[in-house]
Amino acid sequence: TPVPVFDLVIFGATGDLALRKLFPALARRLAEGVLPAGSRVVGVVRRVGSEDDLARLVAERLKEDGLSQREIDAFLPMLVPVRVDAKEPDSFKELEKVLSDGERVRAFYLSTPPDLFVPIGRNLALHGLLENGGRLILEKPLGHDLRSARAINGAIGEVLPEARTYRIDHYLGKETVQNLLVLRFANTLFERSWSSRDIDHVQITCAETVGLEKRAGYYDQVGALRDMVQNHVLQLLCLFAIEPPNTLDADAVRDEKVRVLRALRPIAGSEVLTKTVRGQYGAGSVDGRPVPGYLQELGHESMTETFAALRCELDTWRWAGVPIYLRTGKRMAERCSEIVVTFKPVPHSIFPARDSRTALEANRLIIRLQPNDGLRLQMMMKVPGSGRLKLVPRTLDLKYETAFDMRTPDAYERLLTDVIRGDQTLFMRRDEVEAAWSWIDPIVEGWHEYYAVPHRYQAGGWGPSQSIGMIEREGRSWAESD
Ligand code: BG6
Numbered sequence: 163t164p165v166p167v168f169d170l171v172i173f174g175a176t177g178d179l180a181l182r183k184l185f186p187a188l189a190r191r192l193a194e195g196v197l198p199a200g201s202r203v204v205g206v207v208r209r210v211g212s213e214d215d216l217a218r219l220v221a222e223r224l225k226e227d228g229l230s231q232r233e234i235d236a237f238l239p240m241l242v243p244v245r246v247d248a249k250e251p252d253s254f255k256e257l258e259k260v261l262s263d264g265e266r267v268r269a270f271y272l273s274t275p276p277d278l279f280v281p282i283g284r285n286l287a288l289h290g291l292l293e294n295g296g297r298l299i300l301e302k303p304l305g306h307d308l309r310s311a312r313a314i315n316g317a318i319g320e321v322l323p324e325a326r327t328y329r330i331d332h333y334l335g336k337e338t339v340q341n342l343l344v345l346r347f348a349n350t351l352f353e354r355s356w357s358s359r360d361i362d363h364v365q366i367t368c369a370e371t372v373g374l375e376k377r378a379g380y381y382d383q384v385g386a387l388r389d390m391v392q393n394h395v396l397q398l399l400c401l402f403a404i405e406p407p408n409t410l411d412a413d414a415v416r417d418e419k420v421r422v423l424r425a426l427r428p429i430a431g432s433e434v435l436t437k438t439v440r441g442q443y444g445a446g447s448v449d450g451r452p453v454p455g456y457l458q459e460l461g462h463e464s465m466t467e468t469f470a471a472l473r474c475e476l477d478t479w480r481w482a483g484v485p486i487y488l489r490t491g492k493r494m495a496e497r498c499s500e501i502v503v504t505f506k507p508v509p510h511s512i513f514p515a516r517d518s519r520t521a522l523e524a525n526r527l528i529i530r531l532q533p534n535d536g537l538r539l540q541m542m543m544k545v546p547g548s549g550r551l552k553l554v555p556r557t558l559d560l561k562y563e564t565a566f567d568m569r570t571p572d573a574y575e576r577l578l579t580d581v582i583r584g585d586q587t588l589f590m591r592r593d594e595v596e597a598a599w600s601w602i603d604p605i606v607e608g609w610h611e612y613y614a615v616p617h618r619y620q621a622g623g624w625g626p627s628q629s630i631g632m633i634e635r636e637g638r639s640w641a642e643s644d
């Protein structure tokens with residue numbers, strides 16, 4: 163479907179996310195001819211006088227992002243700066259003036275701290291700006307626990323129906339994540355073995371090399387569990403584990419995702435000591451250069467975790483007894499997000515198991531999100547030759563880069579145009595967000611109750627040794643990435 167003419171209003175236009183992700187995404191879509199002529203991107207700035215700065219900041223950023231001068235020049239005329247104070251109802255009159263055309267699709271992206279979601283929503287409603295199909299796009303964090311998430315969702319629900327509320331989780335816009343449904347439901351091969359019958363266990367890793375990135379104020383309040391697991395990692399788990407939806411309809415897919423979240427067995431009380439590991443990076447070296455520890459970066463004491471590993475299980479027929487190990491962390495050895503599926507051994511090996519030449523390794527499917535997106539399937543092969551039989555694991559390797567001769571769009575490119583088209587499939591419904599918090603809250607409480615302080619790990623490694631211990635106790639090991 164073509165994208166209709168729109169006005170996209172970005173609150174927090176000079177913020178990090180807008181400059182780093184949203185404007186480049188829009189400029190690229192424009193360059194690719196996807197955005198219809200006459201559409202506008204309204205950048206909301208807070209300070210008087212900063213209207214003029216916006217175009218300059220955006221232009222600089224687009225250049226850094228590798229857009230050509232021609233592409234930048236094409237984008238800038240779309241940009242309309244406007245000054246609004248989120249908490250000052252009167253200041254929304256300016257916005258009202260700019261948005262006089264009620265015919266076009268109107269969407270408001272709240273790329274602001276969550277305490278502004280409700281005031282902005284109310285002020286937009288007060289000025290009638292959400293009428294005629296207006297949409298709200300909410301960035302994370304959607305609260306810091308179930309209660310605060312419910313409060314935000316409830317208050318937003320009073321000014322806007324769910325069908326026009328778009329809660330962004332940018333992981334859902336990543337190509338490989340969207341491909342999870344295709345992998346499973348468009349290929350006979352995988353879906354047949356997608357259960358405890360054939361799968362031994364699953365690992366989901368989202369490792370980053372970056373540290374605090376000037377986000378100390380936010381991150382230290384939140385930590386890895388709430389910053390990454392509550393949203394991105396659980397969303398990956400949902401798409402990995404869902405039952406086949408009847409259709410690709412937004413709600414059909416989201417109904418199934420909620421079921422996965424609700425089937426997550428709670429980790430509560432003293433279980434946090436055996437089923438979770440918290441870590442915090444100390445000094446070390448990443449990509450060959452020395453980096454300071456978290457506390458040094460922060461400048462004060464903190465008990466916030468920059469790494470979390472969890473062992474979870476889904477209480478469903480399909481997944482009973484299949485451990486799912488999750489881990490995410492900052493300042494890890496490399497940037498790598500992937501889902502690794504380890505299959506069960508063959509029921510009976512006809513190859514002498516005690517002979518190392520013929521011992522079997524389990525099949526593994528590696529779904530690589532980033533970088534080097536692709537799919538790898540590890541399988542046993544006979545070493546060619548007429549000597550003694552020897553078996554080795556080898557990999558079927560499918561890379562996006564070579565399989566498709568095209569640029570992989572950034573997640574936000576896809577998601578922003580989905581909002582304008584009115585497609586909610588890749589956005590989180592209220593009950594999904596709340597179900598995720600319901601599972602996260604007892605873990606946070608358990609950490610407090612049992613004084614689970616984060617274990618120190620060296621920057622540039624794979625997290626604290628306790629995380630390795632957690633999986634090795636069960637006779638398994640974290641997949642080494644390459
Ligand atoms: C954000 C988190 O949601 O996702 C960040 O707040 C994190 O802490 C980022 O760095 C990771 O996104 P990506 O797309 O770089 O994997």
